[in-house]
Amino acid sequence: MAKKTTRKKEPLVDPRLMEILCCPECKGDLVLKDLRGKDKKIDGTLTCKKCKEVYPIEDGIPIMLPKELR
Numbered sequence: 001m002a003k004k005t006t007r008k009k010e011p012l013v014d015p016r017l018m019e020i021l022c023c024p025e026c027k028g029d030l031v032l033k034d035l036r037g038k039d040k041k042i043d044g045t046l047t048c049k050k051c052k053e054v055y056p057i058e059d060g061i062p063i064m065l066p067k068e069l070r
């Protein structure tokens, strides 16, 4: 178990939270994209590997709402 210690900045989303998060649409795995410094409105996005749904992350909090509620 090699642990990487290449941390240039704080993680956008708590790794423990990432482990339990999944797509509310299809329960698929999510891919984190860090957009800090690139986008002023959001910190990043979570994209579902299965259905390609994209969820925004605001202030470090993933907004995991299904399409119908946004």
Ligand SMILES: [Zn+2]
Pocket (backbone or CB within 6 Å): 023, 024, 025, 026, 027, 028, 048, 049, 050, 051, 052, 053
């Ligand atoms: Zn999905």
